[in-house]
Amino acid sequence: MKIDDDVRIRLKEKFEEFIKSKRMRQTPERFAILDKALDQHVHFDIDELYRDIEKEYRVCRATVYNTVELLCECNILRKHYLNENQAAYELADDRHLHLICMSCGSVREVRDEKFNQYFEQLKFKQFKPTFVSTNIYGICSQCSRKNHKDLN
Amino acid sequence: MKIDDDVRIRLKEKFEEFIKSKRMRQTPERFAILDKALDQHVHFDIDELYRDIEKEYRVCRATVYNTVELLCECNILRKHYLNENQAAYELADDRHLHLICMSCGSVREVRDEKFNQYFEQLKFKQFKPTFVSTNIYGICSQCSRKNHKDLN
């Protein structure tokens, strides 16, 4: 994600406050997981995060699951369901559409101000929205080309 | 879904043609599964569909999975990922947003012409879109009320 140091510090403080307000404990694991989560690509899954953490620390997969869940609760991360394999996580304030290839499973991010505007003005009866996850399924150019070749 | 008979017949023919074009076999199971899929609610999962089919026919879960996959390939159904438990399927031509409650998991459909217009004009470099799945996560009014009570 290439997070600026000041953002990183702000998010750490945010997490710290959240933990305190919930009367939970500030464990080194929790902060290590936050730190590594901020080093990931735009979207990542638990396994990618775990394999990255593993190089440096010794944490249990279940702890990674638990902590990432907390990071979602306190609005630092957001959980998306892009495909059936596993949940994908992203920084909460990075809004974009997902272009998902139904052939190879690749995911590309596209930012669009009009899209953000559209959603900001949306209001619902009887429903308080927190965030939007928009998945556009189709075929990426690489698979499209490959398919053409395969037919020859 | 409350499908009109003529739509039902058209979709059956569409599936029939798809099967023929792929040189696959027209089995009674496949048409029974299509028929029951069209009886479901706006969105349904394999388990719901299976339990409904089970009452009348004797089909294997794996066959339901396979056939629903085929129905997606031939553009009759679409596969959505609303939450981590299981995939949800919907009729391909019923476009809407999903309001998903993060507390109880309920899903509500909202149709919006502006949303359809927005997406129809979208163009992407190097990506051929097939369909859009928009999930809005938040808290439904029921859970919102319940939460308030719980705090008292």
Next chain:
DNA sequence: CCTCTTAAGAGAAATGATTTTCATTTTTTT
């Protein structure tokens, strides 16, 4: 700083949706 309480972590086992395997059945072709 020390001790106690208990939340949190480790590791392993369990769960549940989906996929795979393989023997058997059934469709389609000849």
Next chain:
DNA sequence: AAAAAAATGAAAATCATTTCTCTTAAGAGG
């Protein structure tokens, strides 16, 4: 009607995620 091959059923396998139990260590109070 018989042969060839695809599809089904049933059961086992897979894999992300959750749960369980035992152990460790954070944080409150002294």
